[in-house]
Amino acid sequence: MSLASFLLVVLALTPFIEFAGDLSSRNIVDIAWKPLETGTQGVKVGLILTYKGTVPLTDVNLRIETLCGGKTCQSQEASTKVLTRGERLDIQFFVPFNASSVRLSFESKIAGIYTLKAVTETGVPGYGFPG
Amino acid sequence: MGAVKTAVSMLLWLAFPIILQTIAPSYISMPSLSLVLFFTCVSAVTGAIASILKPTAFKPLVSMIPRILGFLLVSSTGTSVSINFQGTSLYLDLSPIFYLLLFLFVLVPTLLEAISTFTWWLEKS
Numbered sequence: 001m002s003l004a005s006f007l008l009v010v011l012a013l014t015p016f017i018e019f020a021g022d023l024s025s026r027n028i029v030d031i032a033w034k035p036l037e038t039g040t041q042g043v044k045v046g047l048i049l050t051y052k053g054t055v056p057l058t059d060v061n062l063r064i065e066t067l068c069g070g071k072t073c074q075s076q077e078a079s080t081k082v083l084t085r086g087e088r089l090d091i092q093f094f095v096p097f098n099a100s101s102v103r104l105s106f107e108s109k110i111a112g113i114y115t116l117k118a119v120t121e122t123g124v125p126g127y128g129f130p131g
Numbered sequence: 132m133g134a135v136k137t138a139v140s141m142l143l144w145l146a147f148p149i150i151l152q153t154i155a156p157s158y159i160s161m162p163s164l165s166l167v168l169f170f171t172c173v174s175a176v177t178g179a180i181a182s183i184l185k186p187t188a189f190k191p192l193v194s195m196i197p198r199i200l201g202f203l204l205v206s207s208t209g210t211s212v213s214i215n216f217q218g219t220s221l222y223l224d225l226s227p228i229f230y231l232l233l234f235l236f237v238l239v240p241t242l243l244e245a246i247s248t249f250t251w252w253l254e255k256s
Contacts, residue, residue, distance in 0.1 A: 005235040012231050016223075023216075115224035 015111035019055045028053035031104075042096035049089040049106075057083040057108040057116070064093045065103045067121075073099065083108065099124045195241045 022028050030050040037044045049062060060083045066074040076093040083089065095102065106118040177196040184193060214221045 005239075008235060009228070009231060012228055016225070016228070110223075113227050115222075117222040118219050120219040 012113065015055045016114055019053065019110045019114075019116075022053045022055065026052070029106075036092065042094055042099065044092060044094050047091050047093070049091075051083045051087055051089075052085060054085060055111050056085075057110060058112040060089065060108040061106070062089055062091055063105040063107075064091060065105070066093065066095050066099045066124075067101045067103060068096060068099050070100070095124055195237065195244075199237055 028051065030048075030052060032048045032050070034046045034048075035043050036046045047064065051057065058081065059079075060081075061077065061079040063075065063077045065072045073096060074094050076091055078089055078091040080087075080089055093102075101121050101123050103119065103121045106116075108116055110116050177193055177200075181193040181196075211225060212221075212223045214223075
């Protein structure tokens with residue numbers, strides 16, 4: 001019973017340890033932005049998120065909010081059931097010219113067990129979108 | 132002997148948050164030392180009582196207390212980790228592993244002990 005319990009705990013901890021190792025040793029997510037078209041109100045941007053980690057992510061949800069003067073003026077979501085190494089998540093969103101920043105909220109489960117949330121905010125880079 | 136065994140197991144439980152705290156001091160909160168000492172003392176006493184009790188309906192309940200306290204001790208250190216990593220705030224919910232520990236080391240042993248006590252009673256009567 002104790003050995004079985006111990007093995008079960010080790011089994012449950014393995015994806016977390018593997019993910020933590022991935023996170024500390026390299027960049028596990030590649031984010032590439034690309035302006036698609038420029039209108040009179042703003043720019044339509046395409047974002048590609050490529051996952052490079054070894055542990056599969058499930059119930060993946062990516063939310064992009066464009067902030068204008070501290071308030072959300074545009075938001076867009078993309079989700080997928082499973083994201084494995086090398087797979088991409090594509091999303092297109094609109095950035096008005098008066099936007100101050102863009103907030104990326106990423107939520108998923110590591111190997112279907114541990115909930116992971118990541119939030120990052122970046123200033124609107126104008127014409128020079130990185131990636 | 133039961134008290135010593137329980138105290139040692141409690142100290143092992145105690146080592147877990149200390150190791151976590153050492154690895155990531157700014158992310159994981161440490162319960163106050165007095166709380167930890169209280170848990171350890173109560174667990175040692177209940178462990179000792181459980182070890183001298185004859186099999187009755189109360190024995191599984193008494194022996195369950197140190198396990199529950201051990202679990203509370205670990206979970207009081209926080210079941211989630213928040214990290215600010217290169218301008219990105221990361222949040223990791225580790226509660227599944229704590230639920231698993233609760234199930235494996237508190238609920239299942241208590242249930243097994245309760246069944247064996249009940250069987251002993253049936254055989255006796």
